[in-house]
Structure formats: structure tokens, C-alpha cells
Amino acid sequence: MDGNIKSKWDELIQPGLVHGSLYYDEAIFKEEVEKIWFRTWVYIGHESEIPNKNDFVTKSIGPMPVLMVRDSNGDIQLLLNRCPHRGNAVCVQEKGNRARFTCPYHSWTFSNTGDLINYAFPEGYKGTDKSQLGLGKVTRVTNYRGFIFGSMAAEGPTLEEHLGGAKRCLDQLCDNSPTGEIEISAGFLQHRTRANWKFILENECDGYHPAFVHSSIFSVSDSAIGDLYGNEAVAVTRSFGYGHVEVDPRPEFRRRDAPLSWFGTTAERLPDYVKQMEENYGPDRARQIMIDGTPHTMIFPNLFIAEIQIFVIQPVSANESIQHSTAIQFKGAPDINRRLRQQTMGSVGPAGFLLADDTEMYERNQRGLEIRQPEYLYLKRGEHRERRDEDGYLIAHSTDDMPSREIWKHYRQMMEAK
């Protein structure tokens, strides 16, 4: 300690060290909900999940449910599922199609733009301004290439400012679709874990663990994932700021110089997809896209793009979280989509060859923190070999702790803000 302690955050988050209580303290969790989840841009869902007018699906901002709705005009609304009258839920279905939501308690009825249409026995509300009694809404909503983000804060950076350099990753993902569009259409696996959400957040770009946590599946399958995270790997980790981090395996894929190597397959095995890509992007650009593959990027605080699937991290309490995962689908590319689903189903979710074991680690970490010494977690791996790339972003070896350090730096800024 240097004697200049200004806040509890100076003590809890130090260079390369974070205090264990950040993962289990319920008071800190409540503070995170206010200062992170209800302030920053949070990924809500993808527009393809509600393709038709009046479609809706239940999503969340932190522990708070949000209805993502395509209203009767075709616009996307993020409505809060709480009747303004007494707080009842106006919708208890997870998803469906309806133009109106009626609260079952006193029959207040709302349009799917959130406006109050009518209430029962209206003579009791003489002179009442219905326009003041609509459903709550997520304050700001922005759609970037089909990805819907919401922020409960009226002010703050725009979504594009917030995404910054990580926007490239969403572009890179969409570019792998021959139509430039992805779809989230296969439904989600919901994996509950008795662990703090930040263990999940940090794990997504932790390239140190795969060789050990996933050695069981690497040793019995011909997966090439392990090569990306070895001691000799040329893949790098990168920080975009704002807590967004990625593992960038493109140096390895460019070395291999083989289209679809990133996906463990070859151009010959997906002829329709390759043809579509070449038609839409031209042969050279298509080849480069298919060599580079899709990103491995954690967009703070809750959207993880894991090459072929997305994960949405939902905090429930300090000690409980849900990982929502599903296969990414490329619009109009059925041959690759089937493989994307099959590989995703094998890898993720409660029974997945990979994620069952990651999740086991989160839970053991969480229980480990019941042991109160040493007080701090140690995140200094690779401090000496951090460097800047040509764009000025911090990069490090794919097995280094730099992504975690960068997440915590941003976390601390958000938590210190008034």
C-alpha cells in the first residue's frame, strides 16, 4: 500500500491483483447492478429472434427481465415486464406473438409499443392521463448489424463509441456469412452455475486454461483448438478498452493459409458455402474471410462471441449466474449451419464436452473463495510481455492474464464513477 488510498476500489483492485470479495460480496453485487448493468450498453438479443411483427422474447439486463418485442409497426422495443399499476408481470410466456399485453391482476392492457390502451372499469380513473401510465422501457436501444443492445442510462457513450475497436469483431463475424447477416434461430441452452458472473467473463478470453481444463476432450478427439493455446501459440490476446477483449487466432490461421481451417474443415467439404462466399465477396476477399474465420471476443459485460456460438452471461446473484448459449447461423447457408449447430451442441451447455468443465472450474473457484487467505487473486501472468499492436491496442500472448487485467481496469472505472 502506498498511503494514497482514495477509495475502497484502490484496495480491492490493484495492478494484477483483485480481492476475493469482489466475487462473493452481495453488497458489491448490488452495486454492480446499479453501476454496470444499469448504466453500460448490455447485449439484449438478436433481431432474428423476433422476425415477425408482434413477436416477443424474454431477455434480461443483469438480473432484470426485459421483453424484446417487434411491435405492430415492425420496430424493436425493449419493454419492462412490470405493470405500472401494482407491479405484476404483463407477460409470463418466455416468447410468442401478440400485439397486446394484458395484466391479469386488474386487466390493464398495453400495446406492444408499451402504451396503455385501457384499464378495467375506467370510470374510476376520471381525468387520468393514460400516456403517463405506459410500460417502462429500456432507455436507449441500438441495433448494430442485427445485434440489439440496450442501456438504462439516458446519457453516456453511444453504442458505437462503447464498442470501439470491438466493432471489428461483430463485422468479422457477419462477414463470414455469405449474406453478411447472421441469425440466432436455434434456441438457447441455459446453463446455471453457482458462481459469480465475472469468473465467466474472465474465462472467455483466458487462453491459459484450455490445455488443462479441456485436455480430456482434446486427447480423445481431433480438435485443433488446443494448438491455439499452447506455449508455442502465435495467437494473441487483445484489449479494445471498455472491458472488451479478444483472443485473436488470425496469425495462426494466416500461417496455415487454408480456408476454413479455423472451423476444422476444408473448402472441399462445404462447396455450397464456399461458392456463395465467392459470389458475394469475390474470390480474394472470400478467401481472406475464410482463412481468418470468426472472432473469439468478449464484449463487456455479457456478449461472448465464441467463433461459432454466442454466449450471453446473465448474473443472478453474487454466487449464481446463467450462461445462455446457442449456435450462430449464417443467413442462407444451410450446409455450414448444420455443422455450426452440431459442433455447438457438442461443445456447450450443461452436457457440453467443453462448457461442463469450464463451469466446474467456476464453481470450484467460487467455493475456493470461502477460504479467505490469500486475500487476492493473482493476475500478473505476462505483465512483462504486454505490447501495443499497430492500432495501439494492448496485446499479449494468448495464455496471458492481460484480458482479465483490462476487464478489471474498466470495471474499476465503472464502479468508481459517481
Added chain:
Amino acid sequence: MNDAAEIAGPDILKEWVGQPRVYEKSFNPELYHEVQQFIFREARLQDIHDYDAWEALWTDDALYWVPANGTDTDPERQMSLIYDNRSRIALRIRQLKTGRRHSQTPPSQLARVISNFEFLKSDSDDIRVMCNAQIFETNLRGDTMWASRNEYTLRRVEGELKIAYKKVVLINNNKAIYTLSFLV
């Protein structure tokens, strides 16, 4: 996990998905007893993690399906918790046998109760049967209760019953559930 891509669209599903179940009204006590004993044995092999013996129960064209978000979903469109063809069943077993499948190291301690057997009408020699399962699991995390409605297609191969198809519909498969890495 490149075998992932090699799962062929299962013909066997086409007669199951989206169709109403037609229950068998006639009762054959010998067959009932044989099938029940077979499924009890499968349950025991799962409970005690006898992976090789369990894997040997499957036919070569087997399908092992644990849907998510419903009962009669389309596994060729929708995510499932498990959608294993025979080679992926084998991969699942190989992973468990490494001893480094951390979510099963140490293995879950399990006891399951199987009940409510009902036979379905079958147009072939295959035996189609449904039953309920309740599984008590205790592991490092704690205690978990699982419940499912299971559907089987059993086939006699060289005199022995084998599993050609097993579908496990977890009752809470539309909710967030804990890790499920034991054989369900």
C-alpha cells in the same frame, strides 16, 4: 470434435417427432419383464459409471437425444442438450474415461428410480417404450434432483436387447439447469 459434423439426419426421428404417441393396449408380461429388467440394468450401469458396459448397450446406428426447450423439438433446427449419434456417444465415453473430465472427477454419486413403463405401438420388430426417471445426484456442488420422461426404441440384436434410440426429456429443459455431465 470434427466428428460433430458427420451426424447423418436420423431416419428414426422422422417417425417420432411431432407425432402423437400411440400406446400399446395389449400386455405381454414376459416382454414387460424383460424390457423393465433391461432398463433397470441400464440405469444401474449409469449410476455406477460402468461406461464400457453402458456403451455396449447401443446399436451401431444409435441416437441419444436430450432435447432442450420442449419435448418434440426439431433437433435438426434447434439446440439440444445432447444429440449424439453412435460416434459421438463413443466420444462422450472416451472423454469420461480419460479421468480428466473435471465435471465428473470425482464422478457424481447417483441413484435413479425408473417407473411408469408404457409400451408404444410399433410398426416393426422394434420395441418402443416410455418410462419416467428420477435421478438423485450429489457431487462437489451439492445435491440435485433431476426428473425426465424417457422414450426408447429397443431392438433385438443376436438375441440381446439393444438401444437404438433414447430420448430423455428433462421436465425442466426450458429452464436454466446445472451441469449435466453424468450419463442421463
